[in-house]
Amino acid sequence: MPSNIAECSSCLNNSEQIICTDCRKHLMRFPQYKRLGDSEDVIFGVIDKHCINAKKSGRKVLVGISGGVDSTFIASVCGELGHDIELFHFDNGWNTQLASKNIYNLIQTYDFKLKTYIQDWNVFSSLQRSFLRAGVPDIELITDHAIFALMSNSLSNDKFITLSGANFCTEHGLNTDYVWNKLDIKNIRAVNYAYENIDLTQFPKTNMWNWLYRRVIARSAIYNPLNEFWYKRKYAVDFLAEKISFTDYKFKHEESLLTKIYQRIILRDKFKYLKVKTHINALIRNEELSKSDGRLLLQDFQTASIDEYELSYFLDKLGFSKNDWEEIINSPPVSHLYFDNDNRLYQMLQKLNKLSNRKSM
Amino acid sequence: MCSKKSRRIPSLVIKNSCAYFSIQHTTQKYLGDPINIVKILSDYGADEIAIFVKDFASLDVCMMLPYYCTRPISISGMPIDFQLLDKLLTSGYDRLGFSIKDAKYYADLSLRYGNSTLILHLNEIKMFEKITNLQKNFSEIIYHDLFLSGSRIGLDRAKVSYLESLSKKCEVSVEGGFNQHKDKDVPISVYYSSEFIFRNNDLESVNICPVI
Numbered sequence: 001m002p003s004n005i006a007e008c009s010s011c012l013n014n015s016e017q018i019i020c021t022d023c024r025k026h027l028m029r030f031p032q033y034k035r036l037g038d039s040e041d042v043i044f045g046v047i048d049k050h051c052i053n054a055k056k057s058g059r060k061v062l063v064g065i066s067g068g069v070d071s072t073f074i075a076s077v078c079g080e081l082g083h084d085i086e087l088f089h090f091d092n093g094w095n096t097q098l099a100s101k102n103i104y105n106l107i108q109t110y111d112f113k114l115k116t117y118i119q120d121w122n123v124f125s126s127l128q129r130s131f132l133r134a135g136v137p138d139i140e141l142i143t144d145h146a147i148f149a150l151m152s153n154s155l156s157n158d159k160f161i162t163l164s165g166a167n168f169c170t171e172h173g174l175n176t177d178y179v180w181n182k183l184d185i186k187n188i189r190a191v192n193y194a195y196e197n198i199d200l201t202q203f204p205k206t207n208m209w210n211w212l213y214r215r216v217i218a219r220s221a222i223y224n225p226l227n228e229f230w231y232k233r234k235y236a237v238d239f240l241a242e243k244i245s246f247t248d249y250k251f252k253h254e255e256s257l258l259t260k261i262y263q264r265i266i267l268r269d270k271f272k273y274l275k276v277k278t279h280i281n282a283l284i285r286n287e288e289l290s291k292s293d294g295r296l297l298l299q300d301f302q303t304a305s306i307d308e309y310e311l312s313y314f315l316d317k318l319g320f321s322k323n324d325w326e327e328i329i330n331s332p333p334v335s336h337l338y339f340d341n342d343n344r345l346y347q348m349l350q351k352l353n354k355l356s357n358r359k360s361m
Numbered sequence: 362m363c364s365k366k367s368r369r370i371p372s373l374v375i376k377n378s379c380a381y382f383s384i385q386h387t388t389q390k391y392l393g394d395p396i397n398i399v400k401i402l403s404d405y406g407a408d409e410i411a412i413f414v415k416d417f418a419s420l421d422v423c424m425m426l427p428y429y430c431t432r433p434i435s436i437s438g439m440p441i442d443f444q445l446l447d448k449l450l451t452s453g454y455d456r457l458g459f460s461i462k463d464a465k466y467y468a469d470l471s472l473r474y475g476n477s478t479l480i481l482h483l484n485e486i487k488m489f490e491k492i493t494n495l496q497k498n499f500s501e502i503i504y505h506d507l508f509l510s511g512s513r514i515g516l517d518r519a520k521v522s523y524l525e526s527l528s529k530k531c532e533v534s535v536e537g538g539f540n541q542h543k544d545k546d547v548p549i550s551v552y553y554s555s556e557f558i559f560r561n562n563d564l565e566s567v568n569i570c571p572v573i
Contacts, residue, residue, distance in 0.1 A: 093394035097404035121379055121394040316425055317396050 011281040012294055022173040022278075026285045033169055038230040044077060046228045047163075051083040054161045059221070061085040062160040064147065065106070067099025067255045069248065070165030072106055073236040074225060076243050078163075079110030086160070087114045090150065092143050093121045093317070094258035098247050102255075105244040117150055120202040127188065127203070128258075129318055130195035135334040137271050138180040139262060141188065148182050149204035151222065152214045160221075167226035169286045170233045170252070173278050178271060180336045181346045183208045190340035208345060234288050251301060252279040261314050264306050270329050276301045368408035368550040372536070373398060376415040378422040383413070383554050384511030395422055396429055403430040411458075411552055414438040420445070427453025435480060441466050443473065456480050456500065461488060464495070471498040486520060489527055496531040503552055506537030511554045515543040525549050 007013070008020035015021070036042065054061045061078060065071040065087050078085045089103060107114055124142065131139045151162060180187065185205050192198060214220040240246030253259040253275075267273045280297055283289040289297070315325055337343060374381040374389055380398045381389035392398055395412075402410050410432055414423050420439065427434050436449055437458025446457060458480035459470065470479055481499045483489065484507055496502065504524060506517060516538045524533045525548055536552035544551065 091393055093397050095397065095401065097401045100401055101405075118391060118393045120391070122377075125394070313396070313400065313429055316428075317394065 010291075011284050012277055012291065012298060013281060022281065023285060026172055029168060029172075030285065033227075033230045036229045038232055038235065042229045044081060046225050047074060047077045048081050048083075050161065050163060050223055050225055051078060051081065051085070054221075055083075057161075059159060059161050062088055062162045064088045064090070064151070064162065064164060065103060066090075066165075067095065067102045068165070068253070069233060069236050069240065069246075070167060070170070070226060070231075072102060072165075072240055072244075072246065074163050074165055075106055075112065076110070076240055079106075079112065080243065085112060087112050088150075089114060089116045090143070090147050091116055091118045092124055092146070092256075092258070093119065094256040096255060096257055098249065099255040102240075102244070102246055105246065109244045117204075119146060119204075123198060123200065123202045125318055126196045126198045127192055127200075129320070130191050132266075132318070132320075132328050133195050134191045134339070135270070135328070135331050136180070136191065136336050136339070137178040137267070137273075137333060138336065139266065140259065141180050141182060141184070141336075143258075144182040145185065145188060145206070146204045148211065149206035152206045152211050152220065153204065162220075162222045164222060164224050165226060166224050167231050169226070169231045170279070170282050170288075172285075173282055174275075175273060175278065178267065178273055178275070181208075181342065183211050184336075184342045184346070187336050187339055187341040194339065208342060208349065212349070232286065232288055233283060251276050257310060257314060261306065261311070264301075265311075265329070270331075271333050274298070274301075366408075367548050368534075369539075369541075370409045370411050370534070370550060370552045371402055371407050372411035372413060372552050372554055374413045374415055374554075375419045375423055378419050381415075382511070385507055386505070386510055388511070396425060399426045399434070400429045403432045407432050408550075409433040409435065409455075412436045412454075413458075420449075424448065424452040437480065437482060441470075446470075446474070450474065450478070458482055458503070461492075467495060467498050476500055486523065489533075493530075499531065501532040501534055501550075503534045503536055506535065509538030510536060512538050513540045514538050515540045516547060516551065521547055521549065 004016050005014050008015045008023055009018050010023045011020060013020040013022060019027075051061050061083060063071055063075045063078065063085055065075060066089070075085065075087060087103075087107070103114070106112065127142045128139065131142060183206060185207050189200065192200065215222070237246065237248045241248070249255055251263070253263060263275045267275050277298055280289065280294045284291055284294045311325075315322065320328070372383075373392070373395060374383040375395050376389060378395070380392040380395040382392050383389050399410055399412075410430060412423060412426060412434065414420060414436060415438060417440070423436060430453070433455045434453070435456035435458055436454045437460075439445060439449065439457075441459075441463055449457065456478050457470075457474065459466070460482045461484075463470075467479075476498055477500045479499045481492070481495070481502045482505060483492075483502060484505050486504060489502070489504075492502075504520070506520065509517060516535060521535060524535055527533050528549055532550070534550035534552055535547075539551050539553035
């Protein structure tokens with residue numbers, strides 16, 4: 001490591017300057033969230049506003065839930081406010097008992113209706129095997145694309161407004177090198193074609209034009225209410241524990257075994273990227289965790305190896321042998337650009353978006 | 362004297378290596394990956410998990426299920442092939458289920474695997490009178506109420522009390538119509554289609570998940 005690289009003064013990142021790039025970007029947006037406040041009145045007010053607006057326009061509120069903290073928190077606040085909402089869950093075959101229990105408790109407490117889309121396992125596992133063999137970084141692209149497709153094709157119509165748990169405060173700072181455009185069906189098709197080449201009829205699909213049409217012309221209503229106040233994960237966990245006996249996962253995105261193995265083995269050992277560090281840094285910048293506590297949590301993550309049983313479960317489910325797995329982990333990483341993709345179009349649309357934002361400022 | 366515990370047992374139908382929720386033993390609704398579902402049911406602490414295999418091709422995935430299940434697990438629906446049955450027991454299944462069609466093999470099965478390993482499935486309640494001499498060959502006899510199977514309207518109480526009277530002679534269970542709210546106090550063991558997480562591709566119908 002060059003001598004001028006040191007730990008950032010605000011987070012656990014290494015940087016050549018006193019404050020790292022992520023912290024600087026965060027500093028530009030964070031004060032606005034802090035100004036909005038984090039009191040119960042503000043939080044309940046924001047979510048109540050969305051529910052009332054939906055009711056006025058004759059729509060129902062739909063919340064997509066994974067069993068994780070953020071989405072469950074939105075649904076629970078809606079329940080506390082007495083709104084009748086519907087829940088949507090995408091089951092990709094990797095749910096854990098803890099995630100199902102959290103969803104079950106939520107439904108039982110507030111008597112919500114739940115719609116579950118169960119992805120055809122043979123198609124999904126084949127796509128995952130192809131992605132793992134290809135060595136591309138974003139294997140969550142398959143799940144995320146399917147969710148986007150379901151949201152744009154079936155859910156975002158004139159019957160519903162969708163509340164999403166995506167938020168800046170606890171999710172910012174992700175390294176974009178490891179995240180691919182979630183609407184890129186061309187890339188998914190190309191990776192599938194290169195390896196198992198299965199029929200993708202049973203896989204929900206969308207593309208950028210369809211998404212744009214839904215969002216801009218059909219005016220699908222998808223909101224991120226957690227971006228309308230200073231959202232704190234700790235507050236949400238305590239709230240959920242009290243209201244629905246929610247059980248927390250130690251690290252973010254560990255409600256599914258797939259994401260757990262993705263963060264703990266694939267990203268760490270193959271791509272040398274600690275996604276958990278990004279999440280811990282986000283909590284430090286969000287003033288929920290001190291730097292020393294964050295360091296301890298990171299050490300905890302680094303020393304705890306994945307359970308042998310869990311790994312063999314993962315491999316058995318996907319039909320990989322231990323040798324296959326070692327080969328996958330030791331093979332060099334490959335960019336999504338290596339396969340056919342929609343990146344040019346995506347970048348062009350991003351530029352247009354930036355330009356339109358500048359004009360409106 | 363210790364009282365007998367009446368168990369609640371989720372059942373899964375395995376077809377084309379996938380798990381299904383069965384309605385009246387004919388219609389099947391897709392539930393997902395059987396390994397994941399069995400693991401979740403096991404982690405929940407289900408009293409037992411019952412597997413009904415529908416095709417020969419699914420036996421490979423069925424062999425993997427007991428490894429990820431810490432609760433008792435039984436399998437039914439496979440052909441009588443002693444080599445295959447040996448393999449299933451070696452893979453970790455606790456009990457094997459057979460129908461009345463396999464009657465000619467009962468003595469051999471009982472001799473080879475012991476009575477405590479065998480389960481008998483019956484579709485007609487009047488059959489109980491005809492099989493009195495066979496009861497000793499099985500650890501449990503499950504009556505399937507085909508009309509109510511896969512529904513949640515509640516068990517047929519008249520049949521349940523008849524089965525309860527039989528349960529003094531051997532272990533008797535019922536399947537079909539179980540409703541977790543209405544049938545809390547049923548004194549015999551109950552099998553039910555595991556509506557763990559229900560599919561609704563059209564996104565119109567509304568169903569909910571775990572029933573434990």
